[in-house]
Amino acid sequence: MQTLSGSLRRSVVSRHVYSALRYTSSQASSSSNQNNPKTTSFGFQTVPEDAKEGLVKNVFDSVASKYDLMNDATSLGVHRLWKDQFVADLKPGRNGSLRCIDVAGGTGDIALRILDYAREKYADRETTVEIVDINAQMLKEGYRRFKQTMYHNTPQVSFHEANAQELPSEKFVDNSYDLYTIAFGIRNCTSIPAVLKEAHRVLKPGGTFACLEFSKVNNPVLSTLYDQYSFSIIPLLGTILAGDRSSYQYLVESIRKFPPQPEFAQMIRDTGFRTGTDVDGGAWTELWGGVACIHTGVKL
Numbered sequence: 001m002q003t004l005s006g007s008l009r010r011s012v013v014s015r016h017v018y019s020a021l022r023y024t025s026s027q028a029s030s031s032s033n034q035n036n037p038k039t040t041s042f043g044f045q046t047v048p049e050d051a052k053e054g055l056v057k058n059v060f061d062s063v064a065s066k067y068d069l070m071n072d073a074t075s076l077g078v079h080r081l082w083k084d085q086f087v088a089d090l091k092p093g094r095n096g097s098l099r100c101i102d103v104a105g106g107t108g109d110i111a112l113r114i115l116d117y118a119r120e121k122y123a124d125r126e127t128t129v130e131i132v133d134i135n136a137q138m139l140k141e142g143y144r145r146f147k148q149t150m151y152h153n154t155p156q157v158s159f160h161e162a163n164a165q166e167l168p169s170e171k172f173v174d175n176s177y178d179l180y181t182i183a184f185g186i187r188n189c190t191s192i193p194a195v196l197k198e199a200h201r202v203l204k205p206g207g208t209f210a211c212l213e214f215s216k217v218n219n220p221v222l223s224t225l226y227d228q229y230s231f232s233i234i235p236l237l238g239t240i241l242a243g244d245r246s247s248y249q250y251l252v253e254s255i256r257k258f259p260p261q262p263e264f265a266q267m268i269r270d271t272g273f274r275t276g277t278d279v280d281g282g283a284w285t286e287l288w289g290g291v292a293c294i295h296t297g298v299k300l
C-alpha cells in the first residue's frame with residue numbers, strides 16, 4: 001500500500017454539482033487560445049484532449065463511495081454476471097499461477113474475481129493481481145473492501161495509482177505480466193491506442209489482453225429499449241441514489257461514443273495482438289446482444 005497511501009491522504013472526496021462536470025464554452029475557448037486544437041469526446045461533449053482526464057477524475061471522485069451500490073442498481077445486478085463470465089472465460093490458475101494487472105481496476109471487482117476463481121477452482125494461492133487506477137478514491141474503496149478478504153496484507157494483491165496511458169515503466173516493467181485486464185475502464189481514457197500500447201508493452205509475449213466494455217447493440221428493437229433505459233432511468237437513479245445526475249449522464253453518453261466491435265478489434269490488432277476473426281465468438285464475445293462485450297488478444 002506504499003504507493004497508494006500518500007495520495008489517499010492528499011485526496012479529498014468532492015461532492016459535485018452538475019456544473020462541475022460540464023466543460024463550459026468559456027473553458028473551451030480559453031484552452032483553444034492556448035494552442036491546443038486537439039479535441040476528444042467527454043460523453044457527448046467535445047473537449048480539449050488535455051481536459052478529459054480531469055473531467056473523468058471528477059466523475060469517479062464523485063461516484064466512488066456509491067460506485068458498487070450504483071453498479072448494482074443501474075445494471076439490476078447484471079454487471080456481476082458479466083464480470084463472472086469475463087473472469088471464468090480467462091480461467092486464471094488453470095495452467096499455473098499468473099501475474100496479472102487489472103487496469104482501471106476501481107474498487108477491485110475483477111481482481112477479487114480473479115483471485116477467488118484461481119483459488120476456488122485450482123487451489124491457486126500464488127496468482128497475483130496489481131490493481132491500477134488513476135483515481136485514488138476508487139482505489140481507497142477497493143482497499144477498504146479487500147481488507148475484509150483473505151487477500152489483505154498478502155502479496156496476492158496491491159494497489160497502484162497510475163494512468164493506463166502511461167504506466168510508469170520502472171514499476172510496470174516491459175514483458176512482465178501474463179494477463180492484463182481492463183473492465184469498463186478503457187472508454188474513459190483519452191487515448192485508447194495509448195492504453196493498448198501500454199498493455200502490449202507490459203504483457204509477456206504470449207500474454208493475454210482482455211477487455212470488458214459496453215459496446216454496440218445491433219438489434220434495433222433491443223437498441224431502442226436499451227437507449228430508453230439508459231438515457232432516462234440511469235441518470236434518474238444517479239439523482240435519487242447518489243445525488244449526482246451528471247456523472248451518470250456522462251457514463252451513459254461515454255458508452256455511445258465507444259467504437260463498435262469490429263473497429264475496436266482492429267485497434268487491438270493494430271497494436272500487435274492476435275485476435276480471432278471479426279465475428280461474435282471470434283475477436284469478441286457479446287453479452288446481452290452487445291450491451292457489453294469481451295475483447296481478447298494475445299501478444300505476439
Ligand SMILES: C[S@@+](CC[C@H](N)C(=O)[O-])C[C@H]1O[C@@H](n2cnc3c(N)ncnc32)[C@H](O)[C@@H]1O
Nearest residue numbers: 060104105106133134135138163164183185188
Ligand atoms: C467504470 S469504472 C470500472 C472499475 C472496475 N474495473 C469495474 O469494472 O468495476 C472505470 C475506472 O476507470 C478509471 N480510469 C479512468 N481513466 C483512467 C486512466 N486514464 N487510467 C487508469 N484508470 C482510469 C476510473 O478512475 C474508474 O475507477
